[in-house]
Amino acid sequence: MAENGTDCDLRRLGMSKEQHNGNFTEPSSPSEQKRKEREERQNIVLWRKPLITLQYFFLETLINLKEWTIKLWHRRSIVASLLLLLAVLTSAYYVEGAHQQGPHIASVTLAAYECNSVDFPEPPYPDQIICPDVEGVEGSISLWTIISKVRLEACMWGAGTAIGELPPYFMARAARLSGAEPDDEEYQEFEEMLEHAEAAQDFASRAKLAIQNLVQRVGFFGILACASIPNPLFDLAGITCGHFLVxxxxxxxxxLIGKAIIKMHIQKLFVIITFSKHIVEQMVSLIGAVPTVGPSLQKPFQEYLEAQRMKLHHKVDGAPQGENWLSWMFEKLVIVMVCYFILSIINSMAQSYSKRLQQRMHSEEKTK
Structure with a gap:
């Protein structure tokens, strides 16, 4: 079924070229051809071409299922071992004990100011924070006290993000050593950026070039600087390091130093300040001072914060009944984010199938 769909799609692409033969011009270079093909793939989205996108998504799903099934069957002993390990870990997770999900930085901050203490159980934490029997002195909680309390979890978080930067590095390094062209959009854009470095005019291109130059020239400290600040272009630093065989x-x-130590402390401090009791109370007061709509906005925020404090104390019975519009808004925001994530998966898989068609057309043209 997938092969029949592929043949039809190939004929469709060929007919599209023939229909526009009068205005069609061959790309001047392989990089220009890749750029045009990438633009064609990016137009395959649900809000522009819904039928084609859904068809390509379905065919790509069938192809992936077939490939995964074959790979898993060839590695069935490893799959069986992983399933057994997963079953053991799942059973261990649900066995009663101290190994329950711990609080995140925001909940620890709220509980610390509410209890005037950070004498919670050491990790692994219980499922909810319970204030100690003897409360601390009012105002005895400092930012440094909370930072010390959540340092271990925050370091593990930062180390995890550092490990997540390794795939772009290994991909670019393997491509450089083997001389092969990797099947990755970001790496192709990186190579095009190197080819047309002098012609870069827009802000995004200049920002990418600045990161590439910083990492290439400064080395360790350049990578450290890029990893120590919130940087959505850090994947490019990994590709750069791999490409230049750092x-x-x-x-x-x-x-690891930048993300697990420096950046982690910056982000952790930001979260703690945002959820600090006195700062939150000042924010609520400022909201109430807004003319006309201030009091109506202030009340749901107060109810929401009070509900969170009661949950931290296990006072669920005393929590406000029903949900306010703020909780409703958060829930709808989560739903929108999940829907967007699903749409992005559909579009991405449809574009992957379109790329398969383009590669197959190129291979057939070479054999002619």
Whole structure:
């Protein structure tokens, strides 16, 4: 079924070229051809071409299921071992004990100011924070006290993000050593950026070039600087290091220090300040001072914060009944984010199938 759909789609692409033969011009270079093909794939989205997008998504799903099934069957012993390990870990998770899900930084901050203490059980935490029997002195909680309390969890969080930066590095390094062209959009854009570095005019291109130059020229400290601040373009730093064969421990060491120590403390401090009791109370007061709509906005915020404090104390019975519009808004925001995530998966898989068609057309043209 997937093969029949592929043949039809190939004929459709061929007919599209023939229909526009009068205005069609061959790309001047392979990079220009790749750019045009990438633009064609990016137009395959649900809000522009819903039928084609759904068809490509369905065919790509069938192809992936077939490929995964074959790979898993060839590695059935490893799959069986992983399933057994997963079953053991799942059973251990649901066995009664101290290994329950711990509080995140915001909940620890709220509980610390509410209890005037951070004498919660050491990790692993219980499922909810219970204030100690003897409360601390009012105002005895400082930012440094809360930072020390959540340092271990925050370091693990930062180390996890550093490990997540390794795939772009290994992909680019393997491509450079083997001389092969990787099947990755970001790496292709990186190579095009290097080819047309002098012609870069827009802000995004200049920002990418600045990161590439910083990492290439400064080395360890350049990587450290890029990893230590919130940087959506840090994947490009990993690709740059892999492409220019930067040693692994130079890249990973700087990334680990930057993300697990420096950036982690910056983000942790921001979260703690945002959820600090006195700062939150000042924010609520400022909201109430807004003319006309202030009091109506202030009340749901107060109810929401009070409900969170009661949950931290296990005072669920005394929590306000029903949900306010703020909770309703958060729930709808989560639903919108999930829907957007699903749509992005559909579009991405449809574009992957379109790329398969383009590659198959190129291979058939070479054999002619």
């Amino acid at each position: 040693p692994f421990w130079t890249f990973f060491g700087a990334t």
